[in-house]
Amino acid sequence: MDIERLKKAVVAEVDARREELIELSLRIHSNPELGFEEYKAAGWLAESLEGNGFSVERGSCGLDTAFEASYGRGSPTIAILAEYDALPKLGHACGHNIIAASALGAGIASRVAVDELGGRVMVIGTPGEEIYGGKAIMVGRGGFLDVDAAMMVHPGVRNTVIAQALACVSLEVEFFGKASHAASHPYKGVNALEAMVLSFNGIDSLRQHIKDRARIHGIITDGGEAANIIPAHSAGRFLVRAEDEAYLDELKGRVLNCFIAASIATGARLEHRWGEVTYAPMRNNLALAEVFAMNIQSLGGKIEPPSPEEGFGSTDMGNVSQVVPGIHPTVAIAGREVVAHSPEFAAAAASEAGHNGLITGAKAMAMSVVDLLGDFEAMTRIREEFLKGRR
Numbered sequence: 001m002d003i004e005r006l007k008k009a010v011v012a013e014v015d016a017r018r019e020e021l022i023e024l025s026l027r028i029h030s031n032p033e034l035g036f037e038e039y040k041a042a043g044w045l046a047e048s049l050e051g052n053g054f055s056v057e058r059g060s061c062g063l064d065t066a067f068e069a070s071y072g073r074g075s076p077t078i079a080i081l082a083e084y085d086a087l088p089k090l091g092h093a094c095g096h097n098i099i100a101a102s103a104l105g106a107g108i109a110s111r112v113a114v115d116e117l118g119g120r121v122m123v124i125g126t127p128g129e130e131i132y133g134g135k136a137i138m139v140g141r142g143g144f145l146d147v148d149a150a151m152m153v154h155p156g157v158r159n160t161v162i163a164q165a166l167a168c169v170s171l172e173v174e175f176f177g178k179a180s181h182a183a184s185h186p187y188k189g190v191n192a193l194e195a196m197v198l199s200f201n202g203i204d205s206l207r208q209h210i211k212d213r214a215r216i217h218g219i220i221t222d223g224g225e226a227a228n229i230i231p232a233h234s235a236g237r238f239l240v241r242a243e244d245e246a247y248l249d250e251l252k253g254r255v256l257n258c259f260i261a262a263s264i265a266t267g268a269r270l271e272h273r274w275g276e277v278t279y280a281p282m283r284n285n286l287a288l289a290e291v292f293a294m295n296i297q298s299l300g301g302k303i304e305p306p307s308p309e310e311g312f313g314s315t316d317m318g319n320v321s322q323v324v325p326g327i328h329p330t331v332a333i334a335g336r337e338v339v340a341h342s343p344e345f346a347a348a349a350a351s352e353a354g355h356n357g358l359i360t361g362a363k364a365m366a367m368s369v370v371d372l373l374g375d376f377e378a379m380t381r382i383r384e385e386f387l388k389g390r391r
Contacts, residue, residue, distance in 0.1 A: 003374045006113050007295075010366035013109035014359060021362065022355045024048070025101035029350045032086030035128030038065045041084035041097075042125050045069075045104055049123055052108045060124075061138040067125040068143075069107065072114035076148035076379050078369050079122045079324070080106050081317070083129045083152070093346035094130065095155035095333065098358045102153050105362030110369040117373040122147065126316070131170075133277035135316035139323055149288055149325045149372055149382055152317060153361030155349060156330035157338055158304045159296060161289040163328035165282035166213065166241040167248045168314035170275035173199070173259050175268040179232035189230030193223050195259075195268040196234040202258030203238075213312055214251055215241040234268075241314055244281055280318040283389065285325035287381040288368075292329055295367040299360055301331070313340070325386040329364075333357040 014021075028041045042065040046056045049069040056069045082103035083096040107123035114121055124143075128134035135143075144150065154163075175196055180189030203216050210216075218238030224231030240255050242248040256272065263270035293303045317328045333356075334348035348354050372379050 003370060006116060006370045006374065007367045009112045010109040010370060011363050013112060014105050014362045014366060017105055017108065018359055021101045021105045021358060024104065025097045025355070025358055026350055028084055028097035028100055029092045032091035033084070034088060035085040035130055035132045035134065036063065036065055038084050038127050041100060042067055042127065045082060045084070045100060045123070045125055048104055049107065053111065054107070054123065061141040061143045063127055063134060063137065065125070065127040066134065066138060069123040070120060071107070071111055072118065072120040074118055074120060076372060077120040077122060077146055078372050079124050079144065079147040079150040080365055081135070081150060081152040081320070082123060082125050084125070085128055085130050087130055087341060090341060090343065091346050092349050093341050093343065095345065095349040095354065096129070098155045098333070098349055098354055098361070099152060102358045102361035102365065105359070106365035106369070109362065109366040113370045113373050119373040121369055129316050133279055133316040133319070136277045136279060136319040139319045144320055144324050147324045148379065149285070150320050151288065151292065151327050151365055151368065153365060154328060154330045155333040155354065155357050156340070157332055157334050157336050158330060159301045159332050160304055160306065161293045161296070161327060161329040162284050162306045163282045163315065163317070163330070164306055164312050165315045165318050165328070166215065166243060166312050167245045167281045167318070168239055168241045168279040169248060169252065171238040171240060171255065172235070172273045173238070174233065174235045174271045175263065176271070177230065177232050177266070177268040180230045182228045182230050186230060190232070190267045191230050192234040192268045193231035195262040195266040195270070196220055196223070196236055198262035198265055199236070199259045202261055203255065206254060206258060210251060211243065211247060213243050214247065215239070215312070216255055241312070245278065248278070279314040279316050280322050282315065282318040282328055283321040283326070285321070285327060285382055285385055287378070287385045288325050289327045289329070291371045291378055292327055292364060292368050295364045295371070296329070296360070298367070299363055301360060325382045331357040331361045
């Protein structure tokens with residue numbers, strides 16, 4: 001068994017498909033679709049995988065735009081995850097077009113390893129990452145049960161193999177007051193907007209007294225109809241994040257108290273709904289990360305360690321990592337001054353640097369599949385670390 005020969009073969013396969021992968025990435029970028037509406041992107045990916053010998057199940061886990069594509073059979077089964085949803089108004093300002101195309105390239109290239117080493121590679125299409133936690137839903141519905149290890153590559157501004165991601169849950173709130181003329185009879189109204197503003201002030205005060213890496217942020221989605229009418233209704237959407245789910249549960253109660261207090265102070269009736277999906281914190285499998293890091297470095301990439309100054313987001317890959325050994329590395333496609341979820345990052349996701357990140361990510365994942373299928377000891381270390389962490 002010649003692992004290095006197979007790695008060269010999968011790299012050559014990605015290189016041979018470079019223009020095809022870039023074209024797909026740009027097509028997804030030019031056709032942004034919101035979560036659970038990614039019919040075009042999911043269809044393009046599924047069609048390409050079917051055309052390259054994968055068996056594809058569309059609509060997996062009861063989600064119309066999810067899919068599971070499989071090549072080979074037996075163990076181990078290595079999953080490469082694709083995301084392809086866009087952000088409202090910003091399009092692919094998180095670079096999910098790159099995630100999708102790199103997953104496709106890695107999956108197709110990995111056939112070379114499966115044909116020689118056995119085992120199975122899967123490309124799993126996971127919709128609705130940005131708002132709805134599609135992977136969390138898939139985990140809850142029995143997805144990933146037959147997977148031995150899972151990986152994906154996310155574009156960013158640094159090359160990393162360790163993802164720092166927070167647990168996260170959404171909160172939707174509404175206040176119901178009473179309309180009145182704002183000038184002639186303001187005392188006859190109950191101001192629902194004032195209740196929302198007081199809630200924001202309460203949350204601002206709360207931020208001084210929560211753990212450093214916890215986050216609370218939100219927007220007002222309805223603030224009234226006109227300046228001369230006391231608002232009878234207001235609505236907002238918030239996200240609450242914490243390093244672990246235990247502190248998240250504690251923080252949820254403290255956040256909700258800010259809204260309850262505003263309701264009492266103004267007399268506006270409060271209704272609230274916590275999100276059905278909680279994003280779990282990322283559980284990095286260090287043995288798997290070591291395999292990926294070695295392959296990125298062999299391609300000329302420099303891996304940077306986690307930075308205490310780096311910002312923290314959330315990802316539903318965290319939910320996958322709780323049930324399967326997983327990693328969520330990033331590949332640099334832009335300078336440090338560029339931030340995710342910005343027009344500048346959206347532009348980078350369709351740039352030459354973005355294309356290069358796509359190809360590098362696809363190669364590193366395909367090379368890692370070779371290691372996992374061909375190195376029994378590596379796969380054993382990955383499993384043992386995962387099981388040890390669950391005790």
